[in-house]
Structure formats: structure tokens, C-alpha cells
Amino acid sequence: MRKVISFTLNGYNVSAEVESHKMLLEVLREHFELTGPKEGCGQGECGACTVLVDGYNVNSCIYPAFEVDGKSVVTVEGLLREGNKLHPIQQSFVENGGVQCGFCTPGMIMSAAALLNENKDPSEEEIKRAISGNLCRCTGYVQIVESIKKAAEMI
Ligand code: FES
Ligand code: FES
Structure with a gap:
């Protein structure tokens, strides 16, 4: 089954015709060419595909695209400020x-x-709990937690 879904993507009203089995991650990367969200495990385990739906973080690899109809989606690209300035979290x-x-x-x-x-x-x-669904194989997490702490101060 195919259906047209309409939603807000990084502040813009968009629509796309998608098949019922498509997950949000595929639609973001393939239809909208937003390659910020990554496919790691593809099974809801690693968090590389995390985006915001109505302000909440979701694993877009297991989030059916049909479900975003009428909602607001924000990817890492959507955090950029005017003039492509980095958001304080990105900067941190x-x-x-x-x-x-x-x-x-x-x-x-x-x-x-x-x-x-x-x-x-x-x-x-609270920071550690918030990123407990996101795996990192490189940093050992210390710098990530520090980055989020400093971002909170910047904001
Ligand atoms: S790609 Fe690993 S949770 Fe989505
Ligand atoms: S997986 Fe986290 S920086 Fe490489």
C-alpha cells in the first residue's frame, strides 16, 4: 500500500508518497536526501538513526514512515541556525x-x-540516561557527556 504523508521536516512543510513498509530513516535519507541520520544496526539498538518526532527522540530505523503524518520531524541538519551556524550542542x-x-x-x-x-x-x-540508547565505539563517552554538559551551559 502507498500513501501520501505530510509533515514538518526541519521547519518546512513537506509531503512524500511512501510504501507502508518504509521506515522513517529510509524516507529521510533516500527521499529527502538528509544523510545526517545514519543506519548502524537497523534494529533499534544503536541510536545512530535518532531524530526528533514532536520533540521526542526516536529510532527512525524502526519508526514507520506512515506514523509521522501530521507530525514534526527534526534531524541533525535542522538544528543549524541561520547562516548555517552550528547549534550550541553541535558547537560543544x-x-x-x-x-x-x-x-x-x-x-x-x-x-x-x-x-x-x-x-x-x-x-x-541524567545525561548518561538520556544517551543510554546511543552507542559510540570511539570516544568512551567521557567527552560526549562533557560536550552535553557544556552545551547546557552555553544554552
Ligand atoms: S540504526 Fe541502530 S537504532 Fe537505528
Ligand atoms: S562511533 Fe562515536 S565517534 Fe565514532
Whole structure:
């Protein structure tokens, strides 16, 4: 079955005709050519595909595209400020060594964005809990937690 879905993507009204078995990640990467969200496991385990749907972080690899009809989706590209200026979370990851190979980074940043939307001054424990669904094979997480702490201060 195919259906036209309409939603807000990074602040723009968009629509796409998608098949019922398509997941949001495929639609974002293939139809809208947004390659920020990554496919790691494809099974909801690693968080590389994390985006915001109505402000909450979801694993877009297992989120049916049909479900975003009428909702708001934000990817890591959508955090950029006017003039392609980095969002404070993005800037903080760059400045505090939160990025190594970068594969997990878009997902980590979106989980951090969901946390900071709800909690402007999270504790270290709350940060660790917020990114517990995001795996990183490079950094050992210390710099990522530090990046999110500093981002909260910047915001
Ligand atoms: S690619 Fe979606 S959770 Fe791993
Ligand atoms: S920076 Fe390489 S997986 Fe996290």
C-alpha cells in the first residue's frame, strides 16, 4: 500500500508518497536526501538513526514512515541556525572532543537535544540516561557527556 504523508521536516512543510513498509530513516535519507541520520544496526539498538518526532527522540530505523503524518520531524541538519551556524550542542561537540569518527554523532546530538528541550540543567546521571540508547565505539563517552554538559551551559 502507498500513501501520501505530510509533515514538518526541519521547519518546512513537506509531503512524500511512501510504501507502508518504509521506515522513517529510509524516507529521510533516500527521499529527502538528509544523510545526517545514519543506519548502524537497523534494529533499534544503536541510536545512530535518532531524530526528533514532536520533540521526542526516536529510532527512525524502526519508526514507520506512515506514523509521522501530521507530525514534526527534526534531524541533525535542522538544528543549524541561520547562516548555517552550528547549534550550541553541535558547537560543544566540536569544541569538547565529542566527535571522533562521527558515525554516532548525529544520533547523540539529537538525544542531547531531546534532553535539553525538557531539562535545561541536567545532572551527569541524567545525561548518561538520556544517551543510554546511543552507542559510540570511539570516544568512551567521557567527552560526549562533557560536550552535553557544556552545551547546557552555553544554552
Ligand atoms: S540504526 Fe537505528 S537504532 Fe541502530
Ligand atoms: S565517534 Fe565514532 S562511533 Fe562515536
